[in-house]
Amino acid sequence: MDLLHLKAPGNWINDPNGFVYYRGEYHLFYQYFPYAPCWGTMHWGHAVSRDLVHWEHLGVALFPTRYEDQNGCFSGSAVEQDDRLHLFYTGVHYDTIDPQNTHRVVNNSFQAAQLTISSPDGRRFDNFGGKQVAVPRLEDPAWGDRTHTRDPKVWRGADAWYMVLGSKTPDNRGKLLFYRSRDLALWEPAGSAAAPQGLGWMWECPDYFELDGGQVLLCSPMGIAAPDGETGDHTICMQVRFDEAACRMELPETYQFFDYGLDLYAPQSTLDAQGRRVVIAWLRMPEPVEGRWCGMFCLPRVAELKNGRVRFRVHPNAERMYARRIASPGQAEAAGYKLCLELAEGQWAQIGGYRLALQNGCVTADRSRVFPAGAGRVKCAAPPVGSRARLEIYVEPNLIEVFINGGEYTLSSAVYGLTQELLLPPGQQAELYTLA
Numbered sequence: 001m002d003l004l005h006l007k008a009p010g011n012w013i014n015d016p017n018g019f020v021y022y023r024g025e026y027h028l029f030y031q032y033f034p035y036a037p038c039w040g041t042m043h044w045g046h047a048v049s050r051d052l053v054h055w056e057h058l059g060v061a062l063f064p065t066r067y068e069d070q071n072g073c074f075s076g077s078a079v080e081q082d083d084r085l086h087l088f089y090t091g092v093h094y095d096t097i098d099p100q101n102t103h104r105v106v107n108n109s110f111q112a113a114q115l116t117i118s119s120p121d122g123r124r125f126d127n128f129g130g131k132q133v134a135v136p137r138l139e140d141p142a143w144g145d146r147t148h149t150r151d152p153k154v155w156r157g158a159d160a161w162y163m164v165l166g167s168k169t170p171d172n173r174g175k176l177l178f179y180r181s182r183d184l185a186l187w188e189p190a191g192s193a194a195a196p197q198g199l200g201w202m203w204e205c206p207d208y209f210e211l212d213g214g215q216v217l218l219c220s221p222m223g224i225a226a227p228d229g230e231t232g233d234h235t236i237c238m239q240v241r242f243d244e245a246a247c248r249m250e251l252p253e254t255y256q257f258f259d260y261g262l263d264l265y266a267p268q269s270t271l272d273a274q275g276r277r278v279v280i281a282w283l284r285m286p287e288p289v290e291g292r293w294c295g296m297f298c299l300p301r302v303a304e305l306k307n308g309r310v311r312f313r314v315h316p317n318a319e320r321m322y323a324r325r326i327a328s329p330g331q332a333e334a335a336g337y338k339l340c341l342e343l344a345e346g347q348w349a350q351i352g353g354y355r356l357a358l359q360n361g362c363v364t365a366d367r368s369r370v371f372p373a374g375a376g377r378v379k380c381a382a383p384p385v386g387s388r389a390r391l392e393i394y395v396e397p398n399l400i401e402v403f404i405n406g407g408e409y410t411l412s413s414a415v416y417g418l419t420q421e422l423l424l425p426p427g428q429q430a431e432l433y434t435l436a
């Protein structure tokens with residue numbers, strides 16, 4: 001059982017997949033390599049929860065069985081129809097096999113197809129007999145890439161089912177491909193949208209939804225400049241215009257980052273039991289914890305559209321858990337604590353070695369004291385918010401999530417070896433809460 005943050009149950013996890021509320025339970029699947037704490041042939045691991053807070057691990061749901069998914073069951077999504085749970089995912093088949101390591105792709109050369117499998121109860125998946133090809137390998141590069149087309153996100157539209165896939169153009173820009181289906185079985189290409197230059201060479205994990213009267217796209221471009229200008233893979237969020245009947249999407253030039261730390265990636269959203277848009281993302285971790293497990297998810301976040309910007313706040317079910325006031329981090333439960341704090345320009349606080357400051361109107365973070373040396377970047381900053389910032393900081397042993405001004409921006413970082421020391425700006429009392 002995992003509490004609040006879902007973690008690899010051993011070995012390796014990456015993206016959240018198939019996030020759905022089905023028959024009174026949240027199902028959360030994930031990219032899973034069950035044999036070692038590193039990326040390898042992808043399976044889908046599976047967990048369920050009644051409240052988005054207490055997660056029960058159910059083991060492996062999907063594993064390679066067919067020609068199309070011989071080398072992995074990549075990311076995808078879930079929908080309910082006629083009381084059955086339908087999963088959509090990308091099957092990959094490597095063009096050549098590395099004789100030394102069959103779990104690694106050679107020269108990034110493989111083919112991708114979109115597959116589907118359904119379950120009568122959300123728990124039983126017939127991996128040997130139940131998989132169908134929804135969208136076969138692409139043959140026309142002008143439409144989409146044979147290799148880099150993946151991560152089907154399916155949703156129910158006004159009159160049909162829709163699927164969006166992340167892909168690339170022949171000149172290495174991100175691209176979205178849309179498909180439509182009446183029955184979840186037969187899928188027809190219905191439209192596409194190419195990203196402007198400068199937003200990465202391929203788009204992973206697209207997720208489109210309506211939000212508070214607007215239309216929002218979350219996606220994870222590979223090779224995009226982070227807020228500090230360095231190129232990498234980072235999740236962005238934008239308000240789009242989508243004409244469903246024509247499957248035409250207008251992508252704006254402007255976007256925001258999903259999170260202003262450097263580690264959250266490949267989020268997936270669904271509607272919760274109350275109809276809120278809830279999002280969970282993968283925390284990239286540079287090395288396994290205790291040599292045993294690598295990869296976990298952030299707290300569930302509720303997305304809201306306010307004044308033309310998407311904001312994220314902690315889901316109330318998770319927020320509610322931090323109900324017991326404590327005097328110091330040493331009194332916190334193992335699952336961590338929440339710290340409320342206000343910083344004025346020039347002030348800083350240090351949480352177990354993790355330093356937050358307000359500098360030139362921006363909340364900045366420095367994890368150099370609590371991060372393996374040489375394992376990646378240690379500093380990041382959110383956009384300017386003015387001369388004061390109200391922070392809600394959720395601390396657990398390997399993740400610090402900062403919500404700035406009630407979710408105006410978030411900044412989350414992977415950490416290792418936090419101490420129990422708390423250094424606050426002069427005159428500030430610690431306002432700390434742990435699990436009741």
Ligand code: FRU
Binds near residue numbers: 042076265
């Ligand atoms: C994103 C991603 C997806 C892919 C999966 C493979 O992190 O690269 O695009 O489906 O991970 O594990």
